[in-house]
Structure formats: C-alpha cells, structure tokens
Amino acid sequence: MDYSKDYLTYTKRMVNKKRYNHTLGVVESAIKLAEIYGGDINKARIAASLHDVTKNMDMDEQLELITKTLGPDAIDELPGGAIHSYSGYIYAMDYIGIDDIDILNAIKNHTLGRPNMSLLEKIIYVADFIEPGRTSEESKICANIAYNESLDKAVLYAINVVVSELTEAKRYIAPITFETKKYFEELVK
Ligand SMILES: [Fe+2]
Ligand SMILES: [Fe+2]
Structure with a gap:
C-alpha cells in the first residue's frame, strides 16, 4: 500500500x-x-481518513461484508453502533488495499476500543471523540486531557462517558467495552 496516498477521496x-x-x-x-505522542503521522492520517468509510453504507451490505470475512458469529456481540467499524475494516482491507495491520485495527476498534490498544488505535479512538466538530462538554474535557495530560486517561474518560450514556439509555453494552474499561482503569492507576 502507498502511505503517501490521500485516502480521503x-x-x-x-x-x-x-x-x-x-x-x-x-x-x-x-x-x-x-x-x-510520537506516533506515525502517515498512519494516523490514513486511519483517520478511513475510520468511518462505510458509515453511510447500506446496513445489509455492511453485515454481508462482515460475515463473509469474519464468519456468521462475528456480529453476535456487536452493538449496532460498532457495525460500521467492522465493515469499514473489511472494506479498507478488501476494497482499498490497506494491508497495514495497525491501521486496520485502528479502524476496526475505533468504536468499542479493546484492552491493550496500540498507540495508533488509542489515537484514533480519542481523535474520534475530541475532533473539533464535537462540541459537547465531555469532548472538550477529553481533548484537554489528551492534549495536556495523558492519552490513556483520555481513552478511559471517553469509555466512561460512553458507558454511562449507554447505561442511562438502557442500551446494550458489548462485553469488550467492560474489559477495555477495566484494562484502562488498571493502567492509569
Ligand atoms: Fe465511527
Ligand atoms: Fe467517527
């Protein structure tokens, strides 16, 4: 793959x-x-450019993309909000030709996160939460933590916001979200 290419197109x-x-x-x-944080600028740019590439794709098409590559069970524990992360990962790999596993993981895990995320995965997870178009108080607080304090603390802050919002709305929370929350709680102790 070409790391200097503009994948935003x-x-x-x-x-x-x-x-x-x-x-x-x-x-x-x-x-x-x-x-x-000393991450790879090109990889950050590419992963960010493609992280939501399938967000507006037809849902049946997305589910087909996921199950044909990861198997029929792959969508079992997947909350609705994370489907585009998984379909985007498959799409970037199979249709755009991304073969960098770190970039692919950053796309795949940008909604749910996972324990032991790489630097790039954490960068995309947090950037998605704090980008300038997000104007909530929580986004601003998280940006302040990320830019001035610690990326791991910013990840944990974002996860806690997501968990409390889902809990309040009585929505399904994926098991990996709790595992990730626990992992980052231990990490920033
Ligand atoms: Fe997304
Ligand atoms: Fe996004």
Whole structure:
C-alpha cells in the first residue's frame, strides 16, 4: 500500500457531507495526537481518513461484508453502533488495499476500543471523540486531557462517558467495552 496516498477521496465518495466534515476533524485531531505522542503521522492520517468509510453504507451490505470475512458469529456481540467499524475494516482491507495491520485495527476498534490498544488505535479512538466538530462538554474535557495530560486517561474518560450514556439509555453494552474499561482503569492507576 502507498502511505503517501490521500485516502480521503474514498471516504468523500462514500459518506454524506456531515460525516465527511467529521472525518476531516478526526484527521486533524489524530495528526495532532500523533505529533504529541510520537506516533506515525502517515498512519494516523490514513486511519483517520478511513475510520468511518462505510458509515453511510447500506446496513445489509455492511453485515454481508462482515460475515463473509469474519464468519456468521462475528456480529453476535456487536452493538449496532460498532457495525460500521467492522465493515469499514473489511472494506479498507478488501476494497482499498490497506494491508497495514495497525491501521486496520485502528479502524476496526475505533468504536468499542479493546484492552491493550496500540498507540495508533488509542489515537484514533480519542481523535474520534475530541475532533473539533464535537462540541459537547465531555469532548472538550477529553481533548484537554489528551492534549495536556495523558492519552490513556483520555481513552478511559471517553469509555466512561460512553458507558454511562449507554447505561442511562438502557442500551446494550458489548462485553469488550467492560474489559477495555477495566484494562484502562488498571493502567492509569
Ligand atoms: Fe465511527
Ligand atoms: Fe467517527
């Protein structure tokens, strides 16, 4: 794969304007975080450019993409909100030609996270939460933690916000979310 290529063109073709603007914000925040934490700028840019590439794709098409590659069980524990992360990962790999496993993991895990995320995965997870288009108080607090304090603490902050929102809305929470929360709680102790 070509690390200097502009992968935003794929996303621009496939998502609506709102989602594209969000993507531009995630690219900006991801590059900033990569600079601060010594991450690979090109990989951060590519993963951010493609993280929501299938967000507006037809749901049946997304489910087909996931199950044909990962098997029929792959969607069993997957909350609705994370389906695009998994379909995006398959799409980036099979249709765009991304073969960098760290970039692929960053796309796959940007919604749910996972214990022991790589630096790039944490950068994309947090950038998605703090990009300039997100104007909630929580996003601003998380950005402040990420830019001035610690990336791991920013991950934990974002997970806690997600868990309390899902709990309040009585929505399904994937087991991996609790595992990730526990892992980062231990890590920042
Ligand atoms: Fe997403
Ligand atoms: Fe996103």
